[in-house]
Amino acid sequence: MVEHALVERVAPAARRRSHPVARFFRRHPLGAAGLFLIFVLLGLALLAPWIAPYDPVANDFGAMFRPPSFRHWSGTDAYGRDVLSRVIFGARTALVIGFGASLIGATLGAVVGVVSAYFGGKTDLLVQRLVDVMLSFPIIIVALAIVSIIGTGTDKLIVAIALSFVPRVERVVRGSALGVRAMTYIEAAQVIGAGSWRIIFRHMAPNVVAPYLVMLTASLGQAILLEASLSFLGLGVSEPTAAWGLMLRGAAVDFATRAPWMAIFPGLAITLTVLAVNVLGDSLRDALDPRLRT
């Protein structure tokens, strides 16, 4: 940890030969592919109203359970809605909830971790006990509990999923932060009389960016999966919103043998998205800190 920080400070100039991002893509083609897929997804989400062939919420009782055909590339569902259009619009829900929840959750977790590591003592002990408690449960149950309390709906879902990630991110970031905390320049800053918050933001935070980013990408994939699970259980977004997890619920399962396309396409969408995010996350982790590699 110490050498890493020193290298960062001492020899930044030596790294200017080729742009780090370009180097990253060359060394991690899989990660690049993942990033590309994510951009495609973002594009789909942004351009959905123009790309999608049909209105995702328009019922068409004359065209229910139609198999994939030229008119409906991915078939229709129980209300006659076009599955492809719903998958495309579902990207919006997935990304909004996924990005929103992972960003909020990871950031909150990181802040708590750094602050707790800095202040130490009784604060740290208390916070760690609380985090211990939250870590004693599978994420799905924590999310379930929070949703029961605050209710369902896109915004509430983001909060619920975000909160579920906080303990895990907190643990990892705190681990890193503890390492930084022990370093002499922190002590030096304190001796000089620098304010706590100044130390936290100017000295400690930049040094935990690596684990933070890693946890951020890890949370993104998990957030999308969690949203899918909650919607599947009926505790996520409501009909007629287009959301991948919601599309897998109810009729998709009941009529899986009769109309398998209802279940296949949304599931595929989830898998590919989370795959892309995970692969990118892996490459990031490899590049930023080989010691965190799994």
Place this chain on the structure above:
Amino acid sequence: MTRYVLTRFLLILPTLLTVAVLIFILVRIVPGDIVELRLVSGGSFVTPGVIEAERERLGLNKPLWNQFMEWMMGIFRLDLGLSMWSGNPVIQEIAIRLPLSLQLAVMASLIATAIAIPLGTLAALHRGRWIDQVVQVISVAGLAVPSFWLGILIILVLLGVFGYLPPLTFTPLLENPRANLAQLIWPALAVGYRYSAVTTRMTRSALLEVLREDYVRTAWAKGLARHVILRRHALRNALLPVVTVIGLEFAFLIGGLVVTEQVFNLNGVGKLIVEAIGQRDYTLIQGLMLLVALGYVLVNFLVDLLYAWLDPRITYQ
């Protein structure tokens, strides 16, 4: 070492106590009333007098402190109270579903381990080459596939292609192993795949770490056969983090298979949790959460013990 073990053990109690208090409070914050749910959700009309009488009977009108102390006293007698929905003892409700969940967790773990360790080892040994890439893709995919979707696909194939419907009710393993396994093998596969993905990655990276260590390089330089190095040194040391991961994931399987149990219609603990929350059955929820937390905490403690035993360098700082 004993000091380490003792301290870890003593930490269990405050954690569980905090869990108990938190659950007790949180469960009562959730809007919704169990009596209403039971009597009104059928669609027929019930007078408020009836609802009040039932609330009185379930002890819901007693002061919170009384309710909490009663529950706590009960725990010391190993009595988790009565389910507010059915009137059966909470322990009984859980005991009916626990064998299935436990067996599913064990089966998934076995499948995962059987896949992960050989694959992870293979990938680590042939690092950078195509085998490694393939294994990596398979395991990353395993983390990306929603396990309930995998479950739906499995059912789709079984029903649609083979016309086969797995048994719908649970028979204990010793009573009728065939029926038992016929029901549980499919969800075990669905869950095991994801589980194996995590373990494969951990096996691979742990082995890679160990293989880079000096003593391995020394042994290699000394001319020791590869498989001897593997068996005697590398695997044994890599086992530590792998076992940790297996243990932690296992702990989460007991209550965490909520969605899988829904898809496969299994009468397990996860399904009970969802039902209990939906029914606002305070006593049952409290009992379940306590047990889930206990399971996790115990597994953690066991893993800590294992660590301390296998690696004498670790002490409590």
Place this chain on the structure above:
Amino acid sequence: MHSSDVGVPRARRLALALVAVLVVLALTQVEGTAQAPRHGGTLVYISTAQPPSLDGHRETTFAMLHPVKPHYSYLVKFDTQNYPKVVGDLAESWTASKDGLVYTFKIRSGVKFHDGSTLTSKDIKATFDRIILPKGDVVSARQAMYQSVKTVEAPNPQTVVFRLKYATPGFVEKLASPFNFVYKAEILERDPHWYERNVMGTGPFRFVEYVRGSHWVGRRFEDYWERGKPYLDGYRVLFIASRSSMLAAIKSGQALTEFRGVSPAELADIVRALGEKVAVGTAAWQCNNTVAINTKKKPFDDVRVRRALTLAVDRWGGSQALSEIAFVKPVGAMMRPGGQYAMPEAELTKLAGYGRDIAQSRQQARALLREAGVPENFSFTLKNRDISMPYEAVGVYLVDQWRQIGLNVRHEQVEAGRYFADQRAGNYDLVVDFACDFIDDPDVQLLKFLSADVSPVNYGGYVDRQLDALYVRQSRTADKAQRARFVHEFERRALSEQAYGFYVLWWQRIIPYWKTLRGYNTTTNHYVEPDLAVYWLAE
């Protein structure tokens, strides 16, 4: 016949006789119902929910009835094969006094409980005492239905007498509630809560086993009072919450049916898989969906806005479209369409929202909204339960209907606990509600629309004394025709003139079942079924 027939050879006569016998046999085989019931076999059926407790007096859900009711007998019950006729079960016969204040029931002798003891009028008195006037902390969910009863007496072991405070029509129908299990007096005295977790009755089946979350098993009671019944050796209930598993189980023959009802798409799925092997029973269901409007919230306090909301909904068109994907169909007001108090179509189409010309209704609606000052694209939330069948379909449909008069409605589906809490607290704009019962009685169906300070289930929050008065009038009228007139007046005022709330569609029961199940008749509600004593299994 010619005299030459005397000479018809014996063989020929025999052959003719044989043909005649074969023809007769063939004719009786064609319609299986003419067959004599076969004894034996175990009926396996599905229940999609579990019983909370096992006490019929306390619970209100079919989930308790479906596995438990075969263990019990009733004083009087609905004849499922001639629904809604009421026949005596434990009562051999009964008489009512001229003034309608005294009902005397003659009880069968020699009826045994499953533990061998004999049933007397004491048990019936104890049972109804518990239902009508529960003591202590015993809960009787339908207590309010029997407010007219003064006392229940058992003057001798074979007689039970009900004395009423005032005459009320349909009293015997109310006694026939499928929840009125007859319990043993001795047990009730010993432990009034015993029946919540245990079974001891006089019904056609004994209790064998119950594994929570999994299954329920019952076996024929050899000493059942009705000789020759039940035909079945036993029954088994599988608790399956997942609809796909339920369908798969029925398609594979692991279960023969489920007694609540399936959606049209599920029916198509089963028929496609089983074809000739399956029979389908359909009936109008004593269940419906309504929408309650929060009259305390602006702009819903304005009757014009409320009328606009109900005018915009195309019920006749919706009946066509929605019946394809959900188990809704009949169009009606507060009383079940096809029932004896249903409003005749001529009157019905005059109510707001029931007209055949939807374009005109929508025009009216838009005009009313403009008049009331509601802007274009006005937004509000429709709260709904998170169950797909038929709530989700109905909700999605309503949102679409209101879109067509320029309203932007947000559909919010919430889980049960929150749903009931919000409903009670008045925390909604509009909410999709429902009502299900075993009886088509105005006393029960109209209760929802009484003033908020009178009715415990008025969620609209309004007060209307005219409605209250009409309710009391119809409740005391014995003459059916006159009573119907009061009921229709009530409906007109509540649904059309004031539009405090409105009915969307009534439900339709669709029960596919394997043809091997005989003696089954689909009735209008899922509370009086299954009537296992009269079912039997063909080969």
